[in-house]
Amino acid sequence: MTDHPFSSQSLLAQGGSHLEHEYGVIIPPVYTSTTYLRDSDNQYRSGRVYSRADNPTYRPAEILLAELENAVDARLFASGMAAATTVFQALKPGDSVIAPKVMYWALRKWLQTFGVDSGLNVRFVDTTNLDELRLAIDEKAPTLIWLETPGNPLWTVTDIAAVADLAKDCGALLAVDSTVATPLLTKPLNLGADIVMHSATKYLNGHSDVISGVLAAREDNAFWQRLVAIRAQSGAVPGPTDAAQLLRGMRTLFLRVRESCQSALYIAGQLEQHPHVIEVLYPGLKSFSGHDVAQKQMSSGFGGMLSIRLAGGEKAAIAVAAKTQLWCRATSLGGVESLIEHRASIEGSDSPVPLDLLRLSVGIEKADDLLADLQQSIDSAHA
Template sequence: MTKRPFSPQSLLAQGGSHSDNENGVIIPPVYTSTTYLRDDDNQYRSGRVYSRADNPTYRPAEKLLAELENAADARLFASGMAAATAVFQALKPGDKVIAPKVMYWALRKWLQTFGVDSGLDVRFVDTTNLNELRDAIAERQPTLIWLETPGNPLWTVTDIAAVADMARNCGSLLAIDSTVATPLLTKPLDLGADIVMHSATKYLNGHSDVISGALAAREDNAFWQRLVAIRAQSGAVPGPQDAAQLLRGMRTLFLRVRESCQSALYIAEQLEQHPQVIEVLYPGLKSFVGHEIAVKQMQGGFGGMLSIRLAGGEKAAIAVAAKTQLWHRATSLGGVESLIEHRASIEGPDTPVPLDLLRLSVGIENADDLLNDLQQAIDLAHS
């Protein structure tokens, strides 16, 4: 029977359902074994030797992610940071890297410290400015270009296809942190990227109870096999229970992302009219600088993340976060519950984030409840 192409919604809903045909189970089993038997002739025809390198529990989620990303292969990692840093660890001392000025702060800090200490030559540029990026690429001839789009926490949008052309012309690898977009909204590999990274802790799992990361590759080439080897040799793998729980979360990804996108757009449009909100940062707004690019490369929504800047500065922003009742004051994003955070406090004194900014992760609660809670908190903070 010819395999029929199914929509992402159907693939996700039945994610991993047919991974154990021998026993006919609907939910894939969890393999807790740390080691594997040799064959009679001393070989490992199963392909597995030790669970520091691989575990059959990983494969259903990895195959599902690869299918969603149109990737040749995908692998789970112990965390988003483990996945991201593996890409840079696969480079060699002296290799040049270009990364965005607006990106996840922990990875930026890692590049500035451990990345540089390991011999990488890293430059941060405004990747949304294609002229600035083109000049940097021409000058440096980088081995790797790293993008994050939308970029946390200003939600800057970079034209992936345009940068992919630049990367291809100079022989650079292009890797994309697509955590916020998810495979449902943007497919970086189809736009010309070589590697896509997800902090699977966030939207892929979606329930704030699993730490995991993932990489997917357009081609199963030497660089990809080097990444697979780094994962195995460093033991940067999730536990089998985490992998199983991640897969369970992925099965509702379509529903959660659809709801979050709709609510985030609604809340962003309403807050744009609030007199105490001086700016709303959200790719779905027509007033947003990167809106046209977002329309071009984000299909089905603009994500569940937005940021707001408040009149009254840092003091007002912190007061608003303290006065919400439905929004949780916590770090992270992409869960079913809505979170609010004064981001500059987290990132420290060298942050590029304005002090008056609050980062909002929109969950799946009622959109009017979320909006009303924010509005009452803003009004109280400015009364």
């Protein structure tokens, strides 16, 4: 990390241009070379041999992300799934893992299949319930505790600092998927986590045109070096153009997250009063079960994600999504465009997602327009 007095907003706006670059360029260049020249004495003093392990294009984004997370180092990956699964691949057969019941469905499915097949002992618990988590720890001390907060798509909020204390007591590593919170709203490493992960495809890039992931570490220890080695040897890295586009997207992260948070809170509050909406799941609402913890560990807002449950069940929920005009019916989240999705259709029969639930990713359109579109679609579906 660089020692400086600058805010996250200023660092993001500069997009890495505060770093030293050859020729004094404002926009860091894209290095497309796959290989690097040896020194005349057969050494590689540049530190780079082959782009499967590293590429200079990655470093501005990685350094910026490390600064945002107060991390000693950060590394880009080919996707959020590549970043997340690398953490579990760094464990050994027989290691015990605790993960939340409410989490990104693709990673849960990976843990249930490939994670178990590789010899991991995986247990899914309600990580928002510290008593349940303590019981799981007492039954078999975990090697790793994985959190996701807010948890997709019910937006459950886990107390990171409290879990960090439990992890420390039992000698476990703590990793946190903080994709939805972004580094602007929550800093898991400051709360005691060892590793923080982001699907950079989402808010960090913010334009729905890059697939990427990131891991950042509190300490440069043996486990972190193992993660770095796995990334290099497996080639789980993004292309240089993707890394450059990610850095470009991050320049507006502060503005996009601020707008999405404000709009999401407004829309959630209004929909809470709608007669055909039976529940609004959003950490910023006082009625939400995780609000107090969210208020404690999330700064500057509660995120741009919310879910609504609709009277009339699955049929009504699908009809509401079909009748929206401004909201885009699509998977993913964190882009400038607002998205709506019937989530249970994606996750399958073993999902904890209610059939009457719609997941909403609030973009940067005018909040009143987004609200009006939802209201007319809900009213039309229930007419």
